[in-house]
Structures are given as C-alpha cells and as structure tokens.
Amino acid sequence: MENKRTYTTEEILSSQVYDEPLIANDVRCHGGFDSEGIYQSPRTLFRTPAIQAWQNQLAEEGAALIEIAPNLMPPQYPSAEQAKLLLRNGIREPLVRTLTIISIVEGFGAMIRDVKIPDLDELIVEPIEGTALHHLGQGLFEAHARDESGYRDEGGHKQMWEAARDAALENPNIPGDVLMRLMGRRGSAQRPGPAFPEIGEAAERMLGFMSNVLVVEVIAERTFRWGIDVLSDPEISAAPEVAGNMVRNIQADEKPHVEYLRTALSEVAARTLNTVDGKTIPGKTVIDGLLHRTLSQMIRNRPGDQRDDIREGLKQAMQAAQNPAALQDDFDALEPVWTAPAKTGFEPAALGA
C-alpha cells in the first residue's frame, strides 16, 4: 500500500475494526480502541497511509510542505492556569461557556463538505492524478466533515467536547448566552475582496477556505493542550482521566486534517495555475498570498478583539466570588503574555524581502 496514491471515496472513508467502541457520556462516538486499548481515529484505515504517500511524492518532487510557525499561535484565553483559578473559586460558567463554544465551532467544521470544488484539471496546469488535491472531493472533505460533526448515530468532535465538559464539570447548566457569544458582534468589518481574481471566484474561495481551515486547525493545537491541562487536573475535574483522554482523542483525530490540508495546499504551491484570461500564475504566489492574508487577519486582529470580549464576561463572572477584587488581581497576575510576530512567513516577495 506504500506506493498507492489513488484511492476510492469508500476507502478514504473506511475505518479500522475496533475491539471496543468509544462511548462518551452515553453517546456512541466515532473511533474506538484496538486490542491493546489504544485509541484509533475514525476513517484512517486508508486516509493516513494515503496522506503519507502524497507527502512522500511531494518530497520526491523536491517540493516543501507548508509549515506554519508555532510562535504564530496566540495563547488560549483565559489560560489554563487562569481557568483553574476560576474553577477553584467556584466560577464555573466561563469554562462551561468556552467548552460549549468550542464544541459548536468543531461541529461547524462539517461545512467543509459544502465547499464547491472547481474543475481542478482545468485550473492546474500540471496533472493532479494521485495527489491529495485529486481526493478533496473524493472522501477527504467528507471524512473531515464527519470527524467534526459526527455522522448519523456516531458522535464527532462536537459530541466529544460536550462529553469532556459534562464529565469534568458534572453535567453543568449551559449558560443562555452561549450562542450570542458565539455569534459575537459583526461590527462594520467588510468581507475582503478577492486577492487573486485572475484564478476565478470558485478557485479562490476554495483555496481561501482551505487556508482558513488549516490555520484554525493549527491554532486548535493550543486549545487541545489547554483542554487536556484543565480537564485532567484532579483538583478541578470530576473525571480527570475520562475528560482528558477525550480531548487527547480529538487531538489525535485532528492530525489527518492538518496533514491533508497542508499537503493539498503544498501541491498547489508546487504547481502552476491557469488564469481566467488565458495566462498562468505560480501556485506558490496564490497560496502564500492567501495564507499571509489569513494569518495576518486571524492572528493579529482577532485574538485582541476576542480577548477583550471574553475578559469583559470574566470580570462580570468574578463578581460572584467571595472577594472579587482579590480574585481579579490573582487572575491578572496569571495573564498570558504574547506578542504577535512581525512576519507571518508567507509575505509576498516584495514585503517579505
């Protein structure tokens, strides 16, 4: 199977036979355990070797895999230490809200199956047979969607985050403002116009969306570490092992997402794209441009806005503590420090020089 680079949709969606299913909070979830009790992610029977084969092919072609630098990741807010401090002081609502929002956002990952894929043979000059790109509409997007939202009676990451929350915090009441916080304020920000109109609307939308999801998936790594740290702390979690392992399982499931997305985008970057006016443009120009735009927007602007919103809610929640002022001081002392790097690493040539 090592050299196999073309798979059917059914193969990409296939799972191992598990010795034991994953049941979380009475909900049957995807994935399961092998005979040694090791968690096996769903739909990875062929997907994992396939991604490896496509990455090997890229290496053979001398093309680099896209790397997003870890220092571009802003810290989770509130930090794990701040979240634990709140829980030790009986302030549970912010954590319940955060975990619920994470679960819903994970569920929205299912929308990747709705991405309209343009005619890639027409868009890309070089052949794409036997690449990740060729398989986007043949199982990769669908597998990703099913992993995030669940599929039929198997829960996905949405239900797994809920299970981790409910196990650790003993089925807490969900704050009524969760969806309001999730939707946030849209303010006056306008959707940015096309960055590469020459490749056509459908192509830019798909590549832009994939770039966005890749960045979100990479950023999610710090959310997993945060979730494991908080939910497996026996001092504040009612089920440290169950809840912590649940987040570890989600973390494991997300790895194929990061890998197939960066493989497919790297394949585009290593190729040439046809433009709508009959010319060509290097794929690297397009992918670097889209990643630069996404990273600049998501890392430099959003964390600040979101942090301010969350902080306002936390200040209100801390009023319920016995000594709100002291708690606020202790909380502020644990404030995570992070400075956005000056460069994203994907600057267009003129800026990046």
Next chain:
Amino acid sequence: MKLGARILRSVKVGWTASLVFGMYKIPSWGRRLRGIEIEPEELSPTHLRAAARILALALDLRGVMIKMCQAIATRADIFPKEFIEELKQCHDAVPPKDFETVRRVVESELGKPLDAVFSDFGETPIASASLAQVHRARLLDGREVAVKVQYPDIESIIRTDLANMRRVCRIYEFFDPQPLPLLPLLEELTRHLGMELDFVREADCADRVRELFADDPQVKIPEIYRDWSTTRVLTMELVGGIKITEKQEIEDAGLEPAAVLQNLMYIYVRMILAAGFFQADPHPGNLFVTSTGEVIVLDFGLSKELPEGFGLGLFELMFSLMTFNESAMVRAFTELGFRSKTGDTGTFVAIARRMVSRSDTGAFEGEFTEDMTDELFEAIRQDPVAEVPSDFVLVARVFSLLSGIAHSLGSRANVLQAMSGGGPNG
C-alpha cells in the same frame, strides 16, 4: 360597537360554524349508519368547501376574523392542507378608515390638535391592515415620520369576535368526540392580538431589537418618537428602501442579492437563536433594503420572547438533522417540548425523515424551506404527536418565510451558515 352590530356579527359567526359543522358531520353520520368508514382523502372536497366558507366570513367581518384565518394558515400541524392553502389567501389589506376618523383618534390620543404636533399629515394612508393604518406625516421640527393609527372600535370588535369564536369552539368540542385543539389556538390568538393592540409594547420591542443591533451598521430599526406615541398611536422615523424581494431593483442599486440575504439571515438568526427575542412577522412588506445594503425591519407588533435555552435547543435540533443523528434528534425534540402520545420517540425520527425527504438534496443543510416545513407539520398532524410547542411553530413559520424571500433572491436561507458567519461559499 352597537348592540345590533354585535348581534349581527354573532349570528354570522354562528351560522357559518353550523354550516361547517354540518358539512362534516351529516355525511359522516349517514355513512356510519351504512357501516362505511370515511377515508381521510375523501374529505378533501369538504375541507375545501369549509375553508372557502370561513374565508368568505373573514372577508365579510374582517378584524379578528382575518387574524384567525391567518393564524389557521400558519398551523399546518393542526389543520388539513386544503385549509392552509385556502386561508393563506387571507391578506391583511383592508379598506382604510376615512381621514376624519383617523384625525379623531390621533387628536384624542395625543391630547392636542393635529397641527399642534404635525406640520403636515397625509390624508391618504400609505398602508392599511386589519387593526391599524399608517400615514406619512411631518413633525413641527421637520422630521418625516410614519404614524400608525389604531382603528377606534377595534378592541370592541375583537372582544365580540373572540367571545363568539370561544362559544363556537366549546360547542364544537362538545359535539366532536375527537376535536381539533381549537381553544388553545384561540387563546394564543387572543394573546397575540393583545400584543398587537398595545403600541407601547410594540415601541418597547422595536427599541429592544434596535439595542441588539446598536453597533451594527447593516441593520436599520426605525426610531420610535415616544413623545408622540401612545397605546393606540405610534409615531416613528419614516424610512424608505427597496422591498426585499425585488431582486432586480436590488441589483440595479449595485447590491448583491446574496449578500442582502446573508445580512437578513444573520439578523433573524441573531434574534431567534442568540437573543431569544424576535420580530415574528418577516413578510416582504416588513423588510426593505437601503441603497447602502442596510436591512430595514418594520412592524414589531408581533414580537416574541422565547423560553431560556430555546435557541440552543433549536440549534441542536438543526445540527442533529444535518448529521441525521437520531438519538441527538430525539433529545432535541424532547428538550424543545415535543411530546408523543404513545411515548414512542421513534415518532420524532419518522417525522424528521419525512421533513428531510422534501429538501432539494434529500438532506438537511441548514435551511427550513416551505416544502420541508409543510411536510413537517403534515407529518405532525398525521402522527400521534400530543404536544407541539407553539414557539416552535412560530419560529418554523419565520424560517419558512425567510426561505421564501431567499428563493425570490435566487439564494438560500441557511440558518447554520448565518450562525457560523457565512460558510465556505458565501
């Protein structure tokens, strides 16, 4: 309202009720004597005749009867589809009252002559409906306003009509061994009419929604001028725009219909799912778009507060429909307040299957189309569902109306995409 007029209205309501009752019961007694069961599909012509008779009564008596027909037309979960189709035609437009009547109401309510408040007051209304009519006017300081004026005798008419209908419903329930739940529907209508007749409440609702979108430049809720508003007169900022279903005009203004729809969906999803408080009447006459793309929402007479957790419950239902996760679906239906008569939760799954089967793609992708909503309510009506939360019915109707608007604009009213900020292709 004079006694003679009250008696005449009562007689007309009673006569129509007797005719409708007879249409169903006389043939059924006859067939029962011959030992023949009536199949539901055989009743279709009777449903049509009965609905036509009720529609004729509403168009004759107007007022609350129009509202009653409109309420029936939204309850496909209770009434046969022939009733829904026939009574959907019951529009709210009625001949306006003469200007002298309007002047008397405004002056009496504001406690001043008309020209002490307005420098100009249009004698011809710009809109008239079953409870009130709207006039264009100008305040003394020059601001252009719309003045909504309640008909002077409407409360008395409503009281009479509601009493008549309550009597009819009780008699019907007495005679029919398996009656439709008409009295609860009437109680709901009474509550809604009470809300719509209180213009101070309407002003409060408009202010509440405006506050929800205070920092959002893409939404416009007209200002209410409280100094010149009472329970029966509502004076508000006059705003103008393109009717939201006019796709060509929207394009001619340089706007993208899909972006307008996305804005509209965001507004309703934020109101319903996130805030739990919403304007529940998004018909095209209440929604406009400005040349800069702001969506204008008018008429907060029928605004509704949802129970705590309803938005999250609805989201979970839609999410479970999208993934077709049956256990999550049953949980969501139950948490929203649905109850099956037999206790068999499989009923909900069967209903969901029928609803989803009516979507264009055979899957639920986040849009409640009119076809899907109709199918949902038809399935509920046929299946043994004992309790359907009225809030759900109202919300489903709102999403179905939005879906109709979306189709006029050549787009889709995807609730889940609006919630998540647009989706991959938006």
